[in-house]
Amino acid sequence: MIEFDGVTKRYPDGTLAVDDLSLTVEEGTITVFVGPSGCGKTTSLRMINRMVEPTSGRVLLDGKDIRESDPPVLRRGIGYVIQNAGLFPHRTVLDNVATVPVLSGWGKRKARDRAAELLEIVGLPLDLGKRYPAQLSGGQRQRVGVARALAADSPVLLMDEPFSAVDPIVREGLQDELLRLQSQLGKTIVFVTHDIDEAVRLGDKVAVMRVGGRLAQYGTPADVLRHPVDDFVASFVGRDRGYRGLSFVDSAGVEVRDLVTVPLGERVPGPTEDWLLAVNDAGEPRGWLAPGSTVDAPLAETDLVAGGSLYRRGTSVRGALDAALSSPAGLGVVVDETGKAVGAVTARQVLDVIEAPRATPAAGHE
Numbered sequence: 001m002i003e004f005d006g007v008t009k010r011y012p013d014g015t016l017a018v019d020d021l022s023l024t025v026e027e028g029t030i031t032v033f034v035g036p037s038g039c040g041k042t043t044s045l046r047m048i049n050r051m052v053e054p055t056s057g058r059v060l061l062d063g064k065d066i067r068e069s070d071p072p073v074l075r076r077g078i079g080y081v082i083q084n085a086g087l088f089p090h091r092t093v094l095d096n097v098a099t100v101p102v103l104s105g106w107g108k109r110k111a112r113d114r115a116a117e118l119l120e121i122v123g124l125p126l127d128l129g130k131r132y133p134a135q136l137s138g139g140q141r142q143r144v145g146v147a148r149a150l151a152a153d154s155p156v157l158l159m160d161e162p163f164s165a166v167d168p169i170v171r172e173g174l175q176d177e178l179l180r181l182q183s184q185l186g187k188t189i190v191f192v193t194h195d196i197d198e199a200v201r202l203g204d205k206v207a208v209m210r211v212g213g214r215l216a217q218y219g220t221p222a223d224v225l226r227h228p229v230d231d232f233v234a235s236f237v238g239r240d241r242g243y244r245g246l247s248f249v250d251s252a253g254v255e256v257r258d259l260v261t262v263p264l265g266e267r268v269p270g271p272t273e274d275w276l277l278a279v280n281d282a283g284e285p286r287g288w289l290a291p292g293s294t295v296d297a298p299l300a301e302t303d304l305v306a307g308g309s310l311y312r313r314g315t316s317v318r319g320a321l322d323a324a325l326s327s328p329a330g331l332g333v334v335v336d337e338t339g340k341a342v343g344a345v346t347a348r349q350v351l352d353v354i355e356a357p358r359a360t361p362a363a364g365h366e
């Protein structure tokens with residue numbers, strides 16, 4: 001657990017970077033510091049490993065004031081990942097990852113074995129270990145940065161805009177990877193970003209900061225999206241926050257209706273009346289057959305209209321609504337864990353579930 005207790009940082013030139021910050025980062029969770037450029041995110045992060053010392057207030061790690069720990073020892077016990085990974089250019093990937101174990105007194109051999117294991121954990125092939133950082137893609141470099149930070153096997157990981165330098169697709173992959181790793185490792189992660197989408201995707205808790213180093217709001221992503229405390233937070237979390245907030249609404253109440261499907265390869269005597277969903281041998285949706293169709297030859301994918309997004313049963317209402325809205329038939333296709341089509345939802349059904357809590361005063365604020 002990490003606690004900021006009335007922490008203020010004023011740089012020698014008078015800049016007030018962080019102003020009276022108090023918050024608790026729970027053990028085993030991802031807490032994201034998010035806010036516009038210059039609001040003090042990096043400064044706050046660096047006060048956790050004493051790369052920056054507070055002007056006043058205390059930072060506690062597991063109840064102990066970090067000023068009682070020797071900075072190099074403290075830092076060795078806290079993983080740190082930065083943008084562009086901050087790798088040593090003249091060391092191989094494997095030696096980069098082995099840096100902290102070697103510094104901690106592990107033998108070189110053991111440290112390299114551990115480094116090889118870590119490359120695998122972050123999803124990199126072992127033969128990349130022989131390369132130098134310049135011979136990797138941006139996404140691979142970031143993974144090496146994460147592997148290096150995990151090498152210390154410390155319970156705490158600090159990540160400062162680690163995925164900002166890569167394109168959106170690679171970035172999404174890295175975010176998924178981090179969530180997967182976290183579900184296995186259960187670290188206490190403090191993550192800095194200026195991207196609210198990244199913050200709500202990754203954070204168990206999100207701390208929105210404003211310029212001048214003040215904490216504007218600290219809560220779950222759902223809280224921050226649905227109940228911003230003021231205009232600054234509301235405008236920072238964005239115009240489509242209502243829609244994005246649906247990611248956190250449980251879809252348990254959405255009624256899944258039956259759906260008529262037709263297997264590829266069948267003949268379809270027509271003209272058909274309704275939209276029909278075509279499925280392959282595994283029952284997976286392949287597209288829609290429009291009303292009024294007659295298919296004399298075996299039904300092929302070329303006869304079909306492309307389908308919309310798929311809604312995996314049990315996930316949030318955002319996916320259900322998107323499936324319904326993007327479907328040419330107006331019916332969102334519901335799939336099970338194996339990808340098999342099991343039914344359909346309409347936008348109206350989803351909206352009813354979204355609106356339902358508002359109708360009950362007791363549910364009021366949620």
Ligand SMILES: Nc1ncnc2c1ncn2[C@@H]1O[C@H](COP(=O)(O)OP(=O)(O)OP(=O)(O)O)[C@@H](O)[C@H]1O
Binds near residue numbers: 015039043
């Ligand atoms: N060493 C320093 N000396 C003086 N001022 C500094 C120093 N480091 C940062 N600052 C100032 O402190 C404020 C907070 O900076 P910080 O880097 O913590 O913000 P940030 O939210 O991480 O910004 P960004 O998203 O742009 O990285 C800024 O006004 C910055 O200019």
